Amino acid sequence: MSAETGTDTCPRVSRRFRLQWEEAQNAWVLLYPEGMVKLNQSAGEIMRRCDGSRTVSAIVADLEQAFGASGLADDVAKFLELARGQQWIEG
Amino acid sequence: MSATSIPAQPGPPLWLLAELTYRCPLHCAFCYNPVDFASSGPELSTDDWLRVLREARAAGSVQCGFSGGEPMLRDDLELLVAEAHRLGYYTNLLTSGVGLTPERAAALKDAGLDHIQLSFQDSTRELNDFLSHTRTFDLKQRVAALIKDNGWPMVMNCVIHRLNIDYIDRIIEMAVELGAEYLELANSQYYSWALLNRDQLLPTREQLERAERITNKYREKYGDRIRIFFVVPDYHEKRPKKCMNGWGNVFLTVTPDGTALPCHTAKMLPGLAFPNVREMGVREIWYESEGFNRYRGDGWMKDTCRSCPDKEKDLGGCRCQAYMLAGDPAAADPVCDKSPAHGVVVEALARAESGAGRTAPLVFRDPAASRRLAEGAG
Ligand code: SF4
Ligand code: SF4
Numbered sequence: 001m002s003a004e005t006g007t008d009t010c011p012r013v014s015r016r017f018r019l020q021w022e023e024a025q026n027a028w029v030l031l032y033p034e035g036m037v038k039l040n041q042s043a044g045e046i047m048r049r050c051d052g053s054r055t056v057s058a059i060v061a062d063l064e065q066a067f068g069a070s071g072l073a074d075d076v077a078k079f080l081e082l083a084r085g086q087q088w089i090e091g
Numbered sequence: 092m093s094a095t096s097i098p099a100q101p102g103p104p105l106w107l108l109a110e111l112t113y114r115c116p117l118h119c120a121f122c123y124n125p126v127d128f129a130s131s132g133p134e135l136s137t138d139d140w141l142r143v144l145r146e147a148r149a150a151g152s153v154q155c156g157f158s159g160g161e162p163m164l165r166d167d168l169e170l171l172v173a174e175a176h177r178l179g180y181y182t183n184l185l186t187s188g189v190g191l192t193p194e195r196a197a198a199l200k201d202a203g204l205d206h207i208q209l210s211f212q213d214s215t216r217e218l219n220d221f222l223s224h225t226r227t228f229d230l231k232q233r234v235a236a237l238i239k240d241n242g243w244p245m246v247m248n249c250v251i252h253r254l255n256i257d258y259i260d261r262i263i264e265m266a267v268e269l270g271a272e273y274l275e276l277a278n279s280q281y282y283s284w285a286l287l288n289r290d291q292l293l294p295t296r297e298q299l300e301r302a303e304r305i306t307n308k309y310r311e312k313y314g315d316r317i318r319i320f321f322v323v324p325d326y327h328e329k330r331p332k333k334c335m336n337g338w339g340n341v342f343l344t345v346t347p348d349g350t351a352l353p354c355h356t357a358k359m360l361p362g363l364a365f366p367n368v369r370e371m372g373v374r375e376i377w378y379e380s381e382g383f384n385r386y387r388g389d390g391w392m393k394d395t396c397r398s399c400p401d402k403e404k405d406l407g408g409c410r411c412q413a414y415m416l417a418g419d420p421a422a423a424d425p426v427c428d429k430s431p432a433h434g435v436v437v438e439a440l441a442r443a444e445s446g447a448g449r450t451a452p453l454v455f456r457d458p459a460a461s462r463r464l465a466e467g468a469g
Contacts, residue, residue, distance in 0.1 A: 018181060020179065023151075024103045025102075031153065032181075033183060033205070033206040033244055034154065034208070035154070036105065036181075
């Protein structure tokens with residue numbers, strides 16, 4: 001895991017994007033000037049929790065509780081790394 | 092996806108392009124509005140547009156572009172943007188900046204406008220030296236400052252053609268100076284007015300290659316400070332573009348008079364009745380109308396495309412280009428070197444190389460020229 005994606009940072013959706021639930025696509029999407037990224041279910045569930053108030057650990061705990069799963073930390077970290085690379089999230 | 096015919100149910104019309112008006116104070120020789128725009132029917136009312144916005148949103152549209160002509164000429168623009176924002180669209184305004192005063196920019200911000208794409212257009216008829224035209228530059232500077240002050244991303248677009256392509260360095264410098272974060276250098280596509288002016292506008296291969304080289308140098312020089320997109324003219328390619336990402340696949344255009352189209356030039360296609368939003372709801376238009384269903388899937392294709400291993404890649408290219416250049420909207424796009432009509436593209440390129448026809452006067456877009464052309468055609 002890279003230094004910037006420590007578990008006590010509070011990621012939030014970047015100001016360049018708008019995250020929104022789209023009923024017609026049954027998916028969370030990221031909107032930006034003249035474009036859109038459709039997120040798969042797990043990406044959407046992680047992104048919607050990136051509100052700048054929760055730490056990565058809190059996001060993981062929340063997801064594990066919501067989906068009755070455990071050991072999600074690595075998957076979440078991996079996705080956040082990718083999301084950062086795409087500049088979908090900051091912080 | 093199955094090998095033949097229409098997909099069971101196309102996805103939603105994710106992109107709504109609202110062409111609010113064909114009126115425009117400018118006279119671009121590459122204008123993408125239809126050449127007979129001056130004979131089109133009365134513009135939709137505010138209430139019509141509000142209903143279209145609601146219906147399209149309910150059908151799944153999420154990106155909304157307000158364009159024209161010059162959309163700033165509609166004084167209900169702020170109202171329409173506000174409703175689009177309230178409905179949950181991501182709202183884009185495509186403008187030359189003419190008419191964008193500080194007051195209107197503030198009102199658009201309040202209305203929730205997400206993004207402005209500012210185009211470099213020529214406000215004079217001196218196409219050759221518009222770059223040095225101070226009035227144009229002053230206007231862009233004022234508008235660029237407004238865009239920044241309101242916290243919008245700074246996205247610029249410049250249509251590239253034979254007469255300005257050799258000044259690409261100055262265009263990029265100008266965009267940098269104006270603080271653009273994104274710059275789209277979009278080579279003219281040869282439809283509508285640009286088709287009339289093709290001999291004068293189509294660049295040579297050498298011009299194009301030089302422009303790409305220079306663009307790459309600037310990309311290295313400025314890195315993340317400005318992201319530059321360079322769109323090559325499809326005539327110079329061997330394979331056509333996947334036009335509109337597929338016919339009736341994601342794009343829904345509504346023209347000023349309410350005609351619903353799969354792309355903004357499709358109205359030219361013969362034998363197709365396109366519905367009007369005054370008479371039909373958006374959902375029905377998208378899923379049921381003959382106009383939208385005609386070129387979905389591959390059942391309509393001629394052998395050249397139907398038997399082609401690449402058909403999923405480009406879906407046979409652009410129907411309008413096939414009609415304009417091969418006389419048949421179901422033919423392969425003649426840009427494709429497998430198309431039996433590819434010769435017309437080769438010939439246009441040869442004319443560009445030899446400079447044939449380039450001294451003929453440009454036809455500038457304006458209502459009088461439009462009426463003349465419509466009469467000539469009729
Ligand atoms: S291309 Fe030029 S003339 Fe045509 S609508 Fe745009 S600004 Fe107006
Ligand atoms: S033959 Fe048709 S489908 Fe094949 S590459 Fe050419 S245009 Fe596309």
